[in-house]
Amino acid sequence: MNHALVARILxxxxxxLQGLAxxxxxxxxTHATNPTxxxxxxxxxxxxxxxxxxxxxxxxxxxxxxxxxxxxxxxxACLLTSLSPLAFxxxxxxxxxxxxxxxxxxxxxxxxxxxCGRALSIDMNLTAIIIALACIAVIIVIYRA
Numbered sequence: 001m002n003h004a005l006v007a008r009i010l011x012x013x014x015x016x017l018q019g020l021a022x023x024x025x026x027x028x029x030t031h032a033t034n035p036t037x038x039x040x041x042x043x044x045x046x047x048x049x050x051x052x053x054x055x056x057x058x059x060x061x062x063x064x065x066x067x068x069x070x071x072x073x074x075x076x077a078c079l080l081t082s083l084s085p086l087a088f089x090x091x092x093x094x095x096x097x098x099x100x101x102x103x104x105x106x107x108x109x110x111x112x113x114x115x116c117g118r119a120l121s122i123d124m125n126l127t128a129i130i131i132a133l134a135c136i137a138v139i140i141v142i143y144r145a
Contacts (some may be wrong), residue, residue: 011139022053
């Protein structure tokens with residue numbers, strides 16, 4: 001199996017995870033049907049969820065389609081796959097402007113760990129975003145090998 005094929009398979013898995021995990025995480029009682037959220041906030045989370053899920057399908061088509069040169073489709077898919085994690089980082093860095101928080105009392109709490117006598121609070125969204133971006137970088141390196 002060549003490196004480009006391995007990279008395409010790995011990118012496909014990442015795209016599927018990004019699309020399906022977003023549906024599973026956001027279309028439930030902690031987000032889209034959370035009774036403590038305003039209707040407008042629930043509308044926006046469903047909109048955002050679909051905005052992440054639909055491109056995952058497009059990315060999959062770009063990876064495996066014969067309509068574009070294979071490298072072009074692969075790199076466009078990588079770019080599209082990275083947009084949602086990069087948008088998350090933008091929202092993270094600007095959250096003080098609009099009063100945003102990484103978690104909600106009715107949602108998924110951060111993981112609490114003790115390390116060297118210090119309490120650490122690790123947000124799983126941020127962890128997933130960092131892993132996703134690192135995976136994209138590794139997949140590109142594999143593709144180019």
